[in-house]
Amino acid sequence: MLKGYGAVILDGAWLTLQLALSSMALAIVLGLIGVSLRLSPVRWLAWMGDLYSTVIRGIPDLVLILLIFYGGQDLLNRVAPMLGYDDYIDLNPLAAGIGTLGFIFGAYLSETFRGAFMAIPKGQAEAGMAYGMSPFQVFFRVLVPQMIRLAIPGFTNNWLVLTKATALISVVGLQDMMFKAKQAADATREPFTFFLAVAAMYLVLTSVSLLALRQLEKRYSVGVRAAEL
Amino acid sequence: MIFDYNVIWASMPLYLSGLLETVKLLGISLFFGLLAAVPLGLMRVSKQAWVNFPAWLFTYVIRGTPMLVQLFLIYYGLAQFEVIRDSFMWPLLSSATFCACLAFAINTSAYTAEIIAGSLRATPNGEIEAAKAMGMSRSKMYRRILLPSAMRRALPQYSNEVIMMLQTTSLASIVTLIDITGAARTVNAQYYLPFEAYITAGAFYLCLTFILVRLFKLAERRWLGYMAPRKA
Numbered sequence: 001m002l003k004g005y006g007a008v009i010l011d012g013a014w015l016t017l018q019l020a021l022s023s024m025a026l027a028i029v030l031g032l033i034g035v036s037l038r039l040s041p042v043r044w045l046a047w048m049g050d051l052y053s054t055v056i057r058g059i060p061d062l063v064l065i066l067l068i069f070y071g072g073q074d075l076l077n078r079v080a081p082m083l084g085y086d087d088y089i090d091l092n093p094l095a096a097g098i099g100t101l102g103f104i105f106g107a108y109l110s111e112t113f114r115g116a117f118m119a120i121p122k123g124q125a126e127a128g129m130a131y132g133m134s135p136f137q138v139f140f141r142v143l144v145p146q147m148i149r150l151a152i153p154g155f156t157n158n159w160l161v162l163t164k165a166t167a168l169i170s171v172v173g174l175q176d177m178m179f180k181a182k183q184a185a186d187a188t189r190e191p192f193t194f195f196l197a198v199a200a201m202y203l204v205l206t207s208v209s210l211l212a213l214r215q216l217e218k219r220y221s222v223g224v225r226a227a228e229l
Numbered sequence: 230m231i232f233d234y235n236v237i238w239a240s241m242p243l244y245l246s247g248l249l250e251t252v253k254l255l256g257i258s259l260f261f262g263l264l265a266a267v268p269l270g271l272m273r274v275s276k277q278a279w280v281n282f283p284a285w286l287f288t289y290v291i292r293g294t295p296m297l298v299q300l301f302l303i304y305y306g307l308a309q310f311e312v313i314r315d316s317f318m319w320p321l322l323s324s325a326t327f328c329a330c331l332a333f334a335i336n337t338s339a340y341t342a343e344i345i346a347g348s349l350r351a352t353p354n355g356e357i358e359a360a361k362a363m364g365m366s367r368s369k370m371y372r373r374i375l376l377p378s379a380m381r382r383a384l385p386q387y388s389n390e391v392i393m394m395l396q397t398t399s400l401a402s403i404v405t406l407i408d409i410t411g412a413a414r415t416v417n418a419q420y421y422l423p424f425e426a427y428i429t430a431g432a433f434y435l436c437l438t439f440i441l442v443r444l445f446k447l448a449e450r451r452w453l454g455y456m457a458p459r460k461a
Contacts, residue, residue: 055435058434058435058438058439059396059431059435060395060396060397060398060399061399062399062402062403062410063427063430066410066413066414066417066423066427067424067427067428067431070417070423071423071424071427073423074423074424075424160292160293164294164295164296165295166295167296167298168297170297171403178295178297182301185301185305189309190309191301191302191305191306191308191309192302192305192306192307192309192310193309195298195301195302196302196306198298199290199294199298199299199302202294202295202298203290203293203294206293206294207293
């Protein structure tokens with residue numbers, strides 16, 4: 001049915017999955033840094049955190065991808081000669097894609113995390129301090145474990161959006177399943193078949209994620225009584 | 230590295246026509262998307278499985294696949310079938326503007342339908358009981374009570390959807406349209422100044438986002454004033 005392109009597209013799907021997972025890992029780190037900035041009592045740090053999340057969320061992913069990919073390449077090749085490196089540097093699309101998506105979704109996650117942190121009763125952090133924990137310990141031992149449960153619904157949403165946004169990286173030349181499908185479509189002149197196949201793959205990916213994250217939410221909510229109407 | 234203002238200044242007409250294209254794409258797709266979303270949202274709250282299921286399947290599939298794939302399916306995909314190439318619709322379906330608007334409208338209709346359905350489900354019971362007590366028929370109750378009330382309460386979420394849609398219109402540049410992103414890609418291709426080109430585009434989108442946020446604040450004050458927290 002896919003005229004022998006099935007394996008090629010599956011290869012691309014593996015790359016899509018790698019891209020999505022790695023950028024999510026980076027986004028979580030950046031999201032945590034972003035939220036620490038935003039909730040910081042130091043005024044200019046909080047301001048920087050707000051700037052990061054507002055500006056990134058106000059600009060389309062595609063524009064940011066093009067900016068970081070082409071701009072980053074340009075910058076790299078202007079800076080490298082100054083450091084005594086004269087060869088032309090080609091940005092690896094996978095690395096650039098992970099960096100870009102991680103940077104974008106870090107901003108979205110910092111918003112999700114912020115809501116979750118603010119929903120934790122103040123007494124929790126105070127109790128941690130009263131036990132003599134350092135602010136670092138309070139953050140990672142008291143706040144983060146509780147924040148995870150509250151952040152899962154928002155996180156699920158962000159993950160789904162991120163998975164779908166990976167398709168955009170094909171525009172700057174990453175050979176993910178979208179790219180492979182376009183190639184196959186051009187070669188066989190059957191675009192509908194291939195794009196439909198890829199759409200089905202994305203649907204499988206999002207459906208599996210939805211089910212898995214729902215299980216995770218259940219696990220993290222053990223011990224929390226749901227309000228009954 | 231110096232920011233080259235001259236090139237940006239010289240390309241301003243291109244950016245402004247791109248801005249017009251972006252606003253046009255956004256306006257058209259939001260209009261038709263909302264038009265389709267209301268019946269879809271109503272189907273989604275129906276208790277009858279044969280009414281609910283098709284709407285559920287539609288929103289699930291559209292929300293579970295990337296916009297880019299949907300756009301390619303319509304723009305490149307439909308040309309695969311001779312029936313479509315020979316039909317009277319072909320002049321429309323071979324135009325990038327039409328395909329982009331169609332794809333965007335389909336996409337936003339799915340998200341908006343879920344927003345409206347969620348808002349309908351959250352209708353306070355008392356409003357429904359009051360409508361029934363007044364002897365309203367089902368259709369009259371939907372027209373006069375449920376929909377107006379639910380659409381108002383959906384405003385905050387809908388404003389998010391509109392902003393997401395603004396960002397989605399940037400995909401039009403991939404199918405050759407010259408919207409704001411398309412203008413930036415043209416400028417970058419001509420002068421090879423990626424920073425200048427894309428930062429300018431980003432600034433345009435940021436301004437549009439702020440304007441939309443402001444407009445929705447005003448709309449919420451107008452239609453949702455009764456739900457605002459009381460001022461001390």
